Every structure is written in structure tokens, then in C-alpha cells.
Amino acid sequence: MSSVQIRDVRKSFGGFEVLHGVTIPIEDGEFVVLVGPSGCGKSTLLRMLAGLENITAGTISIGERVVNNVQPKERDIAMVFQNYALYPHMTVADNMGFSLKLRGARPEDIKRGVARAAEILALTPLLDRYPRQLSGGQRQRVAMGRAIVRDPQVFLFDEPLSNLDAKLRVAMRTEIKELHQRLKTTTVYVTHDQIEAMTMADKIVVMHDGIVEQMGSPLDLYDKPDNQFVAGFIGSPA
Numbered sequence: 001m002s003s004v005q006i007r008d009v010r011k012s013f014g015g016f017e018v019l020h021g022v023t024i025p026i027e028d029g030e031f032v033v034l035v036g037p038s039g040c041g042k043s044t045l046l047r048m049l050a051g052l053e054n055i056t057a058g059t060i061s062i063g064e065r066v067v068n069n070v071q072p073k074e075r076d077i078a079m080v081f082q083n084y085a086l087y088p089h090m091t092v093a094d095n096m097g098f099s100l101k102l103r104g105a106r107p108e109d110i111k112r113g114v115a116r117a118a119e120i121l122a123l124t125p126l127l128d129r130y131p132r133q134l135s136g137g138q139r140q141r142v143a144m145g146r147a148i149v150r151d152p153q154v155f156l157f158d159e160p161l162s163n164l165d166a167k168l169r170v171a172m173r174t175e176i177k178e179l180h181q182r183l184k185t186t187t188v189y190v191t192h193d194q195i196e197a198m199t200m201a202d203k204i205v206v207m208h209d210g211i212v213e214q215m216g217s218p219l220d221l222y223d224k225p226d227n228q229f230v231a232g233f234i235g236s237p238a
């Protein structure tokens with residue numbers, strides 16, 4: 001686990017600025033949800049945390065370490081994407097162990113790490129299957145298994161549930177929260193679904209057009225929205 005500090009971070013693509021100075025303090029073990037409409041810069045910010053995009057200005061620290069110039073592989077971070085691309089030709093066990101293998105772990109350590117992650121996610125009976133033999137929810141659990149197998153300091157989720165049907169989405173929401181309660185890994189979770197944000201977050205960060213409109217606990221934002229945008233986004237009529 002680790003705290004994460006995002007300080008006055010800007011991002012431009014070809015001279016066009018899409019993040020205009022974003023500051024988000026994240027505590028050790030906190031579950032932070034970034035919400036906001038499509039195009040507001042959520043994925044870009046997450047990719048910068050993962051080291052997949054460079055930072056135009058500002059700093060990102062993980063723990064005590066400024067990571068602006070640290071390669072993705074050297075950051076102790078695991079990311080779960082929306083289109084959780086599993087390797088189709090690998091078993092569940094090999095999918096989950098792959099990131100350890102890439103990092104040169106010994107076969108017995110890979111086996112132990114995979115067994116632990118499989119146990120946490122109830123995937124033990126499925127370890128020898130291939131992705132095509134799994135349901136959508138099981139595939140999503142394997143994608144999470146791939147992330148937790150390394151026991152990273154930080155988890156990043158980018159709309160991990162948006163390809164699932166409504167019923168599965170609710171079930172996975174609970175599963176991800178339980179996982180967090182068990183592991184207490186610092187988590188940054190992106191969604192454009194306000195129900196997901198309200199039910200999962202310790203802290204919600206509302207973004208809009210490349211800035212942070214407001215951040216606070218779900219209750220704070222619901223009770224005391226700073227402006228019309230936040231009120232509209234959080235408390236939109238059912």
C-alpha cells in the first residue's frame with residue numbers, strides 16, 4: 001500500500017491541453033473513485049499514474065517517490081482495463097502468472113502467487129481453463145487476479161464493469177469492495193456511473209473538462225455539492 005499524490009498535473013496532446021492542473025491527494029489504503037462525463041480526462045489521468053502517458057507538467061508521487069520519469073514496469077502498480085484483454089492461448093493460471101514471469105520470478109513463486117490470488121477470487125477450480133471457456137464475470141475475475149497476483153501498492157481500474165450486464169455489475173461491485181476490504185490496497189477507480197461511485201468510494205473526485213470540480217466523501221458531495229455541475233452529476237434524478 002502507498003499514498004499517491006497528484007500535484008497540479010497537466011496534459012497536452014499536440015498542443016491541446018486536456019488536463020488543466022489536477023491536484024488529488026490519495027491516502028494509503030484509500031478507495032478513490034474518479035467520475036465525470038466521457039472525454040473529461042479520467043483515462044488519461046489513470047494512464048499517467050500507470051506511466052503509460054508522460055506528464056506535461058506537475059508531479060505524481062507514489063509513497064515518497066516522484067514517479068514522473070519512472071517506467072511502468074518499475075512502478076508498483078497494477079491496472080485493470082475495461083476490455084480486460086486476456087491472452088486467449090493461455091490458461092487462467094498462465095494469464096495470472098504472466099506478469100510475475102515477465103519480471104523474472106521463479107516458477108515456484110509464480111505458482112504460489114497464482115494460488116493465493118485464485119483463492120482470494122474463488123478461481124481455484126478454473127485455473128486450467130482457457131478464457132473462451134469462461135463467463136464474462138469469470139473473465140473479469142481473472143483480469144483482477146492478474147492485477148492482484150503481484151500484490152501491488154496501487155490498483156488502477158478503468159471502467160472495469162462497463163462491458164457487463166446490470167446484474168453482474170452489481171455483483172462485481174460488491175466483489176471489488178470486498179477485495180479492497182481484505183487487501184486494503186490503495187485504489188483509483190474510474191467510472192462514469194454515479195451509483196458505482198456513491199456505493200464504492202471512500203472519496204469521490206468529480207472531474208469535468210480536465211479539472212477537478214469537487215472531491216469529498218459520497219455523503220459530502222451529496223449533501224453539499226459545490227456547484228450545479230456536481231449537483232447534477234451526483235444527484236441526478238432517478
Ligand code: ADP
Pocket residue numbers: 013018036037038039040041042043044045
Ligand atoms: P475519459 O476517460 O474521461 O472519457 P480521456 O482521458 O480518454 O477521457 O480523454 C480526455 C481527452 O483527451 C479527450 O478529449 C480525448 O479525445 C483526448 N485524448 C485522449 N487520448 C488522446 C491521444 N492519445 N491523443 C489525442 N487526444 C487524446
Ligand code: MG
Pocket residue numbers: 042043044
Ligand atoms: Mg475513459
